[in-house]
Amino acid sequence: MRTSIATVCLSGTLEEKMRACAAAGFDGIEIFEQDLIVSPHSPEEIRGLAAELDLSLDLFQPFRDFEGVTEELLLENLYRAEAKFALMNRLGIDTMLVCSNVATATVDDDDVAASQLRRMGEVAAGYGIRLAYEALAWGKYVNDFEHAQRIVDLADHPNVGTCLDSFHILSRGADPAGIEKIPAEKIFFVQLADAPELSLDVLSWSRHYRVFPGEGAFDLTGFMTHLVRSGYNGPVSLEVFNDVFRQTAEERTAVDAMRSLIWLEERTSVALADHGGAPGNDGGFPAYPMELATLPAVAQPTGFNFAEVKAGDSGAVEELLFQLGLHCEGRHRTKPVQLWSAGGARVIINQQQARGLAPAVSALGLDVQDPLAAASRAVQLKAQPVSRRSQADEAVLQAVSAPDSTEIFLCEATGDGTVAWAEEFGSDGVVEGEPLITHIDHINLSQPWQHFDEAVLFYESTLSLVPRASQEVPSPMGLVRSQVMCSSDGAVRLALNIAPMGLEQPHGGADYPQHVAFACRDVVALARQARQRGLDFLPVPANYYEDLQARFRLGDDMLDVLQSLNLLYDRDEDGEFLHFYTATVGNVFFEVVERRARYDGYGAPNAPVRLASQYQRARSGRRDG
Amino acid sequence: MRTSIATVCLSGTLEEKMRACAAAGFDGIEIFEQDLIVSPHSPEEIRGLAAELDLSLDLFQPFRDFEGVTEELLLENLYRAEAKFALMNRLGIDTMLVCSNVATATVDDDDVAASQLRRMGEVAAGYGIRLAYEALAWGKYVNDFEHAQRIVDLADHPNVGTCLDSFHILSRGADPAGIEKIPAEKIFFVQLADAPELSLDVLSWSRHYRVFPGEGAFDLTGFMTHLVRSGYNGPVSLEVFNDVFRQTAEERTAVDAMRSLIWLEERTSVALADHGGAPGNDGGFPAYPMELATLPAVAQPTGFNFAEVKAGDSGAVEELLFQLGLHCEGRHRTKPVQLWSAGGARVIINQQQARGLAPAVSALGLDVQDPLAAASRAVQLKAQPVSRRSQADEAVLQAVSAPDSTEIFLCEATGDGTVAWAEEFGSDGVVEGEPLITHIDHINLSQPWQHFDEAVLFYESTLSLVPRASQEVPSPMGLVRSQVMCSSDGAVRLALNIAPMGLEQPHGGADYPQHVAFACRDVVALARQARQRGLDFLPVPANYYEDLQARFRLGDDMLDVLQSLNLLYDRDEDGEFLHFYTATVGNVFFEVVERRARYDGYGAPNAPVRLASQYQRARSGRRDG
CATH class of the missing domain: 3.10.180.10 (2,3-Dihydroxybiphenyl 1,2-Dioxygenase, domain 1)
Structure with missing residues (x-):
């Protein structure tokens, strides 16, 4: 499994965050746009640092409030998007997270949203960039992943796909089994976060109380089994907004994060085997493209x-x-x-x-x-x-x-x-x-x-x-x-x-x-x-x-x-x-x-x-x- | 207005809390039972300290899970209550807070609850003690103040009355106007707390995030105008559970608390005057028993x-x-x-x-x-x-x-x-x-x-x-x-x-x-x-x-x-x-x-x-x- 983590999970400067992620053993990172904007380093310098640290730059995020708007606003949004595509070329990042519109959408029509995303995809294609569209749980018109997928299907453009985020899916109580129905090649990115049981409004819950997989109450093993069965084999990335992590030394947060992913890999592997299908299994069960690492099994201390x-x-x-x-x-x-x-x-x-x-x-x-x-x-x-x-x-x-x-x-x-x-x-x-x-x-x-x-x-x-x-x-x-x-x-x-x-x-x-x-x-x-x-x-x-x-x-x-x-x-x-x-x-x-x-x-x-x-x-x- | 505050609002030992309340100018306090249990001082010593500090001991609280139970459990509860009445006599406190049953109630019948409260009232009368029954917002069968009042009316005993708590009333969105219909002599006690707007389960909200009046989002001025109009003239007491106050120096929390009550008095006085009836007003408007202090009015700085x-x-x-x-x-x-x-x-x-x-x-x-x-x-x-x-x-x-x-x-x-x-x-x-x-x-x-x-x-x-x-x-x-x-x-x-x-x-x-x-x-x-x-x-x-x-x-x-x-x-x-x-x-x-x-x-x-x-x-x- 290719492991990744969003820079927003960690404290410090972008450079400090990148060094901490590399030290903890992550394969790649998502660049949170704000972290770049406030950095004194140019995009080229960040790209060079990533190469030096052997970190892939998996995602640029987030692009907000794009679709479901008037034609006038769409043109402004396309201008804004194209500036970011050029920036991504300089960074060497080929995938952008596009969140479902929260603030500026005025047209509640899937065909309109799809055609606008297709137009964005056409521009993105010119820069070799893929768009991963994600339903935010508090999106104005689009807030569940199956709805987002219908719009991606309607957009019908090779550069427009889906981003699945466990928080946005599980916080709304949605059944993640539907993930298996999405063609693997349309899943452009996957973000994971866990969260404790809180009866809090979903936006505050998301912005302050996300935790790493295994630290909360969500069934992320179940989520992962569906993802593996879908045939997805891209990065599995952590995107965790947490008030405590923001204040904690980035090196140790990165290690905590990596531990959570390794443990999740193991539990997913066990769960798949329990249900009669482990990756690479030769006994007639389906083999999945994603390889999952395992750990020495140990009994509880006595x-x-x-x-x-x-x-x-x-x-x-x-x-x-x-x-x-x-x-x-x-x-x-x-x-x-x-x-x-x-x-x-x-x-x-x-x-x-x-x-x-x-x-x-x-x-x-x-x-x-x-x-x-x-x-x-x-x-x-x-x-x-x-x-x-x-x-x-x-x-x-x-x-x-x-x-x-x-x-x-x-x-x-x-x-x-x-x-x-x-x-x-x-x-x-x-x-x-x-x-x-x-x-x-x-x-x-x-x-x-x-x-x-x-x-x-x-x-x-x-x-x-x-x-x-x-x-x-x-x-x-x-x-x-x-x-x-x-x-x-x-x-x-x-x-x-x-x-x-x-x-x-x-x-x-x-x-x-x-x-x-x-x-x-x-x-x-x-x-x-x-x-x-x-x-x-x-x-x-x-x-x-x-x-x-x-x-x-x-x-x-x-x-x-x-x-x-x-x-x-x-x-x-x-x-x-x-x-x-x-x-x-x-x-x-x-x-x-x-x-x-x-x-x-x-x-x-x-x-x-x-x-x-x-x-x-x-x-x-x-x-x- | 007689000001009071629950000892649970403050950090420190019971003695430290009492000294802080006296220094901040409170007339009296509620003794939170746990604070007494963990104190090395005997009830007589606490009574002596209160006299020395010129603090009245207004309430002993809380007594939990009394009514709506089987006859067998009722007898146990009466034994427990009588032990506390004897303790209250030693403290010199004449009012006990009885919270609506959360954990052990099995009989959802107002007549049963009322008759059990009446039996408790009969025992309390022997000790000269009054019972102030309060609907907790998360009470099992009784969770709104008008329901609690119906049970008090049914109990029909001079030693059984009501306790009104602004948190339990306003957190459920209830209309506090109903307070005016309660006979003033049946309102045995009033507790105030404010709280920020949070979509949190009401128990967590109450236990961790209460704040003093004016620090949150509740309309406590409205609450107070209804209370004054009811003719109530007893203590107005603060009961605020807050994770921060629990960790802050008790002297300064007590001052913050007193400030909030003084300001609330002023705003209540202004609100009553605006609505054509100030306490003690001679112009034909009703005069209320509760006297409200006022402050020099000042314009905003320029x-x-x-x-x-x-x-x-x-x-x-x-x-x-x-x-x-x-x-x-x-x-x-x-x-x-x-x-x-x-x-x-x-x-x-x-x-x-x-x-x-x-x-x-x-x-x-x-x-x-x-x-x-x-x-x-x-x-x-x-x-x-x-x-x-x-x-x-x-x-x-x-x-x-x-x-x-x-x-x-x-x-x-x-x-x-x-x-x-x-x-x-x-x-x-x-x-x-x-x-x-x-x-x-x-x-x-x-x-x-x-x-x-x-x-x-x-x-x-x-x-x-x-x-x-x-x-x-x-x-x-x-x-x-x-x-x-x-x-x-x-x-x-x-x-x-x-x-x-x-x-x-x-x-x-x-x-x-x-x-x-x-x-x-x-x-x-x-x-x-x-x-x-x-x-x-x-x-x-x-x-x-x-x-x-x-x-x-x-x-x-x-x-x-x-x-x-x-x-x-x-x-x-x-x-x-x-x-x-x-x-x-x-x-x-x-x-x-x-x-x-x-x-x-x-x-x-x-x-x-x-x-x-x-x-x-x-x-x-x-x-x-």
């Missing part, structure tokens, strides 16, 4: 192998882990790294190159069937491999960097609770006895607001984690958006949070801390033990327990137990949830959870209590300090 | 008196002004301040307490009929007065601080082009001859994103400037939102811009610069003169002129003139617009504009060209530097 906390001074973290009942298994034989564990929960404390760093979650390990295949898949999906120096006799771990820079290690699942690398700490990673803590339940990672959609796409495409419904939780500094990414059996749960900016908070506003939650078979017993060991619990206000009583009518005994241990409680139709939080050290804290029956949530009603208590603590800490 | 640039080193600004043909009239007799002018355009360069400051627009002066009345009005609307030290024999200028800290001076309009204060510079402020520059056309002020709605409300309420339709302009760092505030005759034009955050721009991203635009009778002549004087024009790319030719078919001569002088051009059905920009120094630049015929815009199609050129310059400046 558990957390470890969590890593990086810290300059790790004393406070060690104390918390000790109080929670974890045990230091040993120190790495060559590095300033410790392994702490309890049951199947392992925490690595890493002091390498950490001088002055406040404690923070820096890495996590996932158990996977085939670490090499999983890492290869992630890297093909444009994840950055992580290089950590290791000695010749040490376990070689596969790792990639997530969008928020957390390192994701892909570890071999042994099935027996041992971990191969633990021997470097003089341990087999298995703890005697029956510790109260059984494993890591979930890890909570805060995300910069600009990279949230990118992070969700990353975890879904590389690791096959599935996004659950997202939630918003009030805090004293604003709403915190929370998105859980989960393996199907719940063995791996990552909670991604976007913290509010709190830019003008009078009291500062520390980074939103991250945390590791341990699963526990008896949280009351563990909390008592932790209290004996002097744990600094996150305090829970008395008003919370009064409300709990009003909501759940718990017995007085139970309420006293909860309150005396700063335990939080939730209940739903699936079961009960008891949990507590430690104080925050640096940028990290810990949680211990007990899930009763089939409770599958995270105590969301309690999150505001935690956030307010942490806010109070941060304030008084700053006030005292 | 022009710019001056713009002030503050700078540590003012050499570069002086050079630009000289090159544009302004003339230094003199230095202030006691302060390091200069007056520059041309025609009716005056620029003050202020070096007081400016050591190390990059040049920036710091103040502007407006010509008004009655400076004292205008300043008094602004201060009553919670604007901060500005105190500048002045000598006994200097003109006393009235000034207030705008939300972005720009100082707004209210100057006496003389009508003859002189300004009283100019004599302190040894000048009468009148320039001989016929300079090309005639006056200040507009001033462009960048706004922090958190204060945009506040700024619009500020300029509209204090100075009677009118907001024009807002626009969004693409820049290499994201979309810039632009909102012009204008006097009716166009003599005063302020353009407010919110710059994108560009948080992660690889190339940094300076503050979005502000500018002063001078009106000119011959921009070509002025540009030529400026070129002779060595002006550093903001460069305009050649590609722009090619596009201009394609769009407007200008003559080659004209195009050459424009291009040789870096002039930008626009044309619409009202006329033509020619303008150019200077280089940016510090955080300020200048523009010169010529309006031909009745052109009334700002060359919006050219704004992306300016932004891209400034971005290029800032980049290369940083690269070179």
Whole structure:
């Protein structure tokens, strides 16, 4: 599949955008006219830069408000078009996007529109240029792709064809199956965009909230299967207007974009095979001209192998882990790294190159069937491999960097609770006895607001984690958006949070801390033990327990137990949830959870209590300090 | 009018919110239950704090999902309600908001809902508590206020009344005139919120995008006139869920909120008088129980008196002004301040307490009929007065601080082009001859994103400037939102811009610069003169002129003139617009504009060209530097 992207998706100057697209591996680009107009570079210089970067210039866009007009206006429009054709010749671009008329159309007549497009096609032919006519979802008279196709058919000119844009088609709820009826040679261009479910007017939705395929709610795999079946084999290009991308570094947006296309290729390939027809298939099924790349298939991760906390001074973290009942298994034989564990929960404390760093979650390990295949898949999906120096006799771990820079290690699942690398700490990673803590339940990672959609796409495409419904939780500094990414059996749960900016908070506003939650078979017993060991619990206000009583009518005994241990409680139709939080050290804290029956949530009603208590603590800490 | 505000409108802890409300002058507050639950303070402590701050506690809210349920669930709900009544007694709050059932209602029967509310009322009566039943716009069976009122009537209990919320009523397009039919003694509470026009699902609209009255598109004055006519005389309270307010310093949000209520009181008073019935009117019209405060009426400003640039080193600004043909009239007799002018355009360069400051627009002066009345009005609307030290024999200028800290001076309009204060510079402020520059056309002020709605409300309420339709302009760092505030005759034009955050721009991203635009009778002549004087024009790319030719078919001569002088051009059905920009120094630049015929815009199609050129310059400046 030939990949392309519109320059309007990215921030920066035209030159910066082009360099970012080339670096991310795109085959070509669409030049958004405005990007050229504001550029100090001549068309010839842009053409030269594209050649140097090995980028094809696939489309010049958009040409607006052409057809369905009076003869007088048509002549003006033809003058304007011809100036652009001459410009395109200088750029070396042979296809122009012509959007259905939004503003100036006054003649609602397909024959008139077609004859005007034919006249445009005749002029274009003189310059060797093809016109790709696209129905905008808010076009005045022409707003669906089948209508646009009828006009293209009526125009009946070899230089007039169609441009299909998934946003304009899917946002109107149209059935993309009709794409298969369009002759492939009349599909001059294809643009893809996804979008979240929003009941917003379609113009605002389109201009601000488009996202890359896989980041929204549209069925782009379905769209692509129809496109492949139509026989189309031209560029598949991203055209995504998004307020966040416009403000984000263009290099990383381009990588995010490329990842989305690669993943879409794979899913399209799988969908076609499922429906009995893969490209190049020899078994009697039709072979399609478009070749689709595939990726190593990997199973979902089966558990957390470890969590890593990086810290300059790790004393406070060690104390918390000790109080929670974890045990230091040993120190790495060559590095300033410790392994702490309890049951199947392992925490690595890493002091390498950490001088002055406040404690923070820096890495996590996932158990996977085939670490090499999983890492290869992630890297093909444009994840950055992580290089950590290791000695010749040490376990070689596969790792990639997530969008928020957390390192994701892909570890071999042994099935027996041992971990191969633990021997470097003089341990087999298995703890005697029956510790109260059984494993890591979930890890909570805060995300910069600009990279949230990118992070969700990353975890879904590389690791096959599935996004659950997202939630918003009030805090004293604003709403915190929370998105859980989960393996199907719940063995791996990552909670991604976007913290509010709190830019003008009078009291500062520390980074939103991250945390590791341990699963526990008896949280009351563990909390008592932790209290004996002097744990600094996150305090829970008395008003919370009064409300709990009003909501759940718990017995007085139970309420006293909860309150005396700063335990939080939730209940739903699936079961009960008891949990507590430690104080925050640096940028990290810990949680211990007990899930009763089939409770599958995270105590969301309690999150505001935690956030307010942490806010109070941060304030008084700053006030005292 | 008794003013109140829900604690959910503000950021911070409950204690911080209460202090901010008291400081802004509110009579009372609604306690949002969640704010109490997460507070470490007991109900008795909150009650004590309210007494200390002289705030009444007007409402406890919300109680959810009560009515329209099975008998079994009703008993649970009554248990939950009674726990809250006991809590309210401890707080000393006598009114509870009961929202129509969203989640658990299964019985769509008004008689059942009414009888269940009556039973709740009977229990509430034992605690001396009144229930204010409110139809949520997304209530399962009850979602309009007239329906809720029918249920209240059926319930027929003295402790069961209604709560009216302007958002829930106006967002559904309901006619608020029906409010007048409700007996005043059954209206237990009133909540106000405004909202922008958005085609968004009503729940998201309500939870994220509510704004204070006057900041949105709802007709809250109409709503209030119906309310006053109903005879209601209880608290009028703000309940505004807004993602920005949640992140903004609570003290300033509270002031913004209070301003909106004061202005609404005035407009309601005017509207009632216009319709022949003012409260307390003796002329035979009905007198209403609610007393509405009024403000000094002021006419719109009639022009710019001056713009002030503050700078540590003012050499570069002086050079630009000289090159544009302004003339230094003199230095202030006691302060390091200069007056520059041309025609009716005056620029003050202020070096007081400016050591190390990059040049920036710091103040502007407006010509008004009655400076004292205008300043008094602004201060009553919670604007901060500005105190500048002045000598006994200097003109006393009235000034207030705008939300972005720009100082707004209210100057006496003389009508003859002189300004009283100019004599302190040894000048009468009148320039001989016929300079090309005639006056200040507009001033462009960048706004922090958190204060945009506040700024619009500020300029509209204090100075009677009118907001024009807002626009969004693409820049290499994201979309810039632009909102012009204008006097009716166009003599005063302020353009407010919110710059994108560009948080992660690889190339940094300076503050979005502000500018002063001078009106000119011959921009070509002025540009030529400026070129002779060595002006550093903001460069305009050649590609722009090619596009201009394609769009407007200008003559080659004209195009050459424009291009040789870096002039930008626009044309619409009202006329033509020619303008150019200077280089940016510090955080300020200048523009010169010529309006031909009745052109009334700002060359919006050219704004992306300016932004891209400034971005290029800032980049290369940083690269070179």
